Amino acid sequence: MNKAQANSDWIEILARPLDVGRVSDMVADPAAGGIAVFIGTTRAETSSDGRELVALDYEAYEEMAVQQLHDLARRARAKWPVVRTVIVHRIGRVPLSEASVAIAVSAPHRGDAFEACRWLIDTLKAEAAIWKKEIWADGTSTWSGHDRRT
Amino acid sequence: MNKAQANSDWIEILARPLDVGRVSDMVADPAAGGIAVFIGTTRAETSSDGRELVALDYEAYEEMAVQQLHDLARRARAKWPVVRTVIVHRIGRVPLSEASVAIAVSAPHRGDAFEACRWLIDTLKAEAAIWKKEIWADGTSTWSGHDRRT
Amino acid sequence: MKQIEVKFFAVLRDVAGVPALRLEMPDTATVGDAAGILAERFAGLGRYLPRVGYAVNRSYVKADCVLQDGDELALIPPVSGGNL
């Protein structure tokens, strides 16, 4: 898996359950009055033809995604007075209720922490080279955004 | 300390360090696709006359504050499709960088989780019967919002 | 006459020097009447009253609320918000 640290940002793509307490602790800082954290989790779902979702399988172009997430943290810092940013994305199978991504941002004031965190997850989802496959209870699977059943 | 649970909301006022991982875990649910968490932390500060802040002392009218936080969770649920809400507030001395309050909200979609979480912390700070005293390095202290040094 | 329990918090507890006390008042007395009596008893309390809120039995009320025997009246100084 890939780890990298630049300044006070921490980016990680890893194939095991996320530790949200650790992610939050990593952005705590005496200069910060607020920390906003977003955690994306696998939501139960029923397909149009009645299949039940049991998990999502995440896959990343790791070398590119790590660069992209570092770049996102830098862009957030240019927009808001961010103290620290941590972005951790899980790959592999993520069962219902479990976390696939955690983003924590600390800032002197809470409004900036909320806005930067929201922008980071929205932009990560739009840009990062990370894909998910829906795993259904009947053993079928589909790549999200495509109708191709595999 | 006061604990209480109603439906899928959890409210707690306690005199020990907050466990952010636990707060986040408590709102995880198969019906949720996103969890927004806010953590308020003690920020370093210098007073106008050059004293350094070392901690904040939080005090609550506990019986009233617990009722208020339950009511906040109910009001959030009326405004957004919240799955679960947890609000935990620490009282007593909270040193620099440590958390005084943690609010976690899960929702089917992330926009609702962010908005409900933001509304909860804004409204908690405006309404809840909780006060803080600034503790300075020279041994003095001041109630926040007043100029009275004690 | 009726008896009410008064609670002080934060800066007001420091000013009053006690966290709580009992107050005997006429049957018609309001929250505002109680605040007036307290301001006379505790020097320095009066200047905080313009920014103080009142809760009776743990719910916010206005100063013209008539107190009942056994009520718990809390003087609520400005809460912690705004600094973050």
Next chain:
Amino acid sequence: MKQIEVKFFAVLRDVAGVPALRLEMPDTATVGDAAGILAERFAGLGRYLPRVGYAVNRSYVKADCVLQDGDELALIPPVSGGNL
């Protein structure tokens, strides 16, 4: 001639049946030229191309980008966003 490394991800890896391959191309060949060659080689790839993005050496590029010898070209299907 130049040699490039092509990487497939997600649905495109399933379609291609391999995660990566090497491609020999004329010196003037662009990303779009490479995509055309791949669409001929792998039945079923063509219908995904209108929604596919391209990255060369881990940065997004347009289809008219001229490839250099040794470049890593990745075909990027639509990313995971939007569902939450």
